[in-house]
Amino acid sequence: MHTDLNIESIRNDFPILNEEVNGKSLVYFDNAATTQKPRAVLDAISGYYEHSNANIHRGIHHLAEKATASFEASRRRIQEFLNAREHEEIIFTYGTTDGINLVAQAYGRAFLKEGDEIIISTMEHHSNIVPWQMLCEEKSCVLKVVPISDAGELLMDEYEKMLSERTKFVSIVHVSNALGTINPVAEIIEKAHKVGAKVLIDGAQASSHITVDVQALDCDFYAFSLHKLYGPTGMGVLYGKRELLDAMPPYRGGGEMIKEVTFEKTTYNELPYKFEAGTPNIADVVAAKNALDYVAGLGKDAIGTYEHDLLLYGTEAMQSIEGLRIVGTAKEKIGVISFLMEGIHHQDIGVLLDQQGIAIRTGHHCTQPMMRRFGIPGTSRASFAVYNTTEEIDRLVQGLHKVKKMLG
Missing domain, CATH: 3.40.640.10 (Type I PLP-dependent aspartate aminotransferase-like (Major domain))
Incomplete structure (x- = not known):
């Protein structure tokens, strides 16, 4: 993935990304709920x-x-x-x-x-x-x-x-x-x-x-x-x-x-x-x-382009998982992927990913009427920010394969 942004340097600006969760390095994909804060803030x-x-x-x-x-x-x-x-x-x-x-x-x-x-x-x-x-x-x-x-x-x-x-x-x-x-x-x-x-x-x-x-x-x-x-x-x-x-x-x-x-x-x-x-x-x-x-300082356009590339990469990678369905396939999107996995409750997905150090959001996302329109109680949601990487998306996909193996 080509970008003019120095992602490694950007990640160093966010101290919390050095945290470990359950003995694993943190992968933070809950940015639609709240983003992490750079040292300057x-x-x-x-x-x-x-x-x-x-x-x-x-x-x-x-x-x-x-x-x-x-x-x-x-x-x-x-x-x-x-x-x-x-x-x-x-x-x-x-x-x-x-x-x-x-x-x-x-x-x-x-x-x-x-x-x-x-x-x-x-x-x-x-x-x-x-x-x-x-x-x-x-x-x-x-x-x-x-x-x-x-x-x-x-x-x-x-x-x-x-x-x-x-x-x-x-x-x-x-x-x-x-x-x-x-x-x-x-x-x-x-x-x-x-x-x-x-x-x-x-x-x-x-x-x-x-x-x-x-x-x-x-x-x-x-x-x-x-x-x-x-x-x-x-x-x-x-x-x-x-x-x-x-x-x-x-x-x-x-x-x-x-x-x-x-x-x-x-x-x-x-x-x-x-x-x-x-x-x-x-x-x-x-x-x-x-x-x-x-x-x-990073540039809003550069951020948007990079996050869109993450969305494309993540969408293709997650669609390769058998039984996974993305909810929300609009032509114009930001870096949010909401999904369902056949036969697995969204909350169980979140719990098992957390055990692997991966933070996502599960539930109705404060949009209950919309969830009823789709006939579902909720989804799992991965949402991206400028400090995320394709390697982290690969970890998410690997994690979902483990979830499927355990519960699917």
């Missing part, structure tokens, strides 16, 4: 606590000013990463789930009414289903679901049929966590806007694999998490167009999101602070910049 977290620990924005002493500068530098770095127009359009959240809930509650409660229709898809993560169900129950809105093909691709003709003047919001995943499918989000957004609907894109799985330009997409909202992008856990981003964020009421009340508080009335802060109540996850926000700088 780990050092940024410890460095903040060792040299800059202070609460931000309100202090006038040196440490507070230093922490605030680092915190806001990350906001501007994320603005650049997404190509947002203004840094005020970048809201820090606790993850993708938090960002989706923010929009459902703040925008949905303010602007949606009885009979309005919200469109999602069959392949959504629970985080992009439940908040809209809750809103529909509260506001008597109607939830519509775009079906998918046997290959795991959206049926775009059906989506177009659903769109009407009653459609007020569309919330669609950019990339499926359970299938790896890359959805045609630009087309989805364009068609939704023609009927006057607003669009949120769940970018949890896309952000580490695909270059995201929110202005080119013209999405109204875009949410993602840093922990799937070689960054810390508990830290996410919501992008929103300024005019929409300005019009939305606050999601949470407390410190930082206010200008002035009296017992009679409170006036709210400006963007982005209106949506960032309380002391934020400062250290992890600071370290987010290091994660994005690390990815930029």
